[in-house]
Amino acid sequence: MTSRRLTKIFTETPDLDRIQTNVDASIRSVSNNVLLRGRQVTTTFVSGTNRVAHGLGRDWQGWFIVDSTSAGDLFSATSQPQRGLFITLSGSLSGRTSLWVF
Numbered sequence: 001m002t003s004r005r006l007t008k009i010f011t012e013t014p015d016l017d018r019i020q021t022n023v024d025a026s027i028r029s030v031s032n033n034v035l036l037r038g039r040q041v042t043t044t045f046v047s048g049t050n051r052v053a054h055g056l057g058r059d060w061q062g063w064f065i066v067d068s069t070s071a072g073d074l075f076s077a078t079s080q081p082q083r084g085l086f087i088t089l090s091g092s093l094s095g096r097t098s099l100w101v102f
Helices: 014-031
Strands: 039-045 048-053 063-068 086-091 095-101
Touching: 039 048, 039 086
Parallel strands: none
Antiparallel strands: 039 095, 048 086, 063 095
């Protein structure tokens, strides 16, 4: 995702020009946040290794649990084949779990 610049209207008022510059910088800062380029994926995990389609259309960079119906460990597997399509996670977690993958 490439951030778009704010279209500025140049005025005779320096305060208004500074406000537009600050808003533009804030918008770019937020839109460049890698976490916002993710998506939520919900699946049922079983204890062991699980391969989950993430749907990002690119290699994933990280993930975290958003919600889960059970307790247990979940971690990135050592082997991550096809990172552009799947995230492979291992652990003792068994149950319906939502992840944010980015």
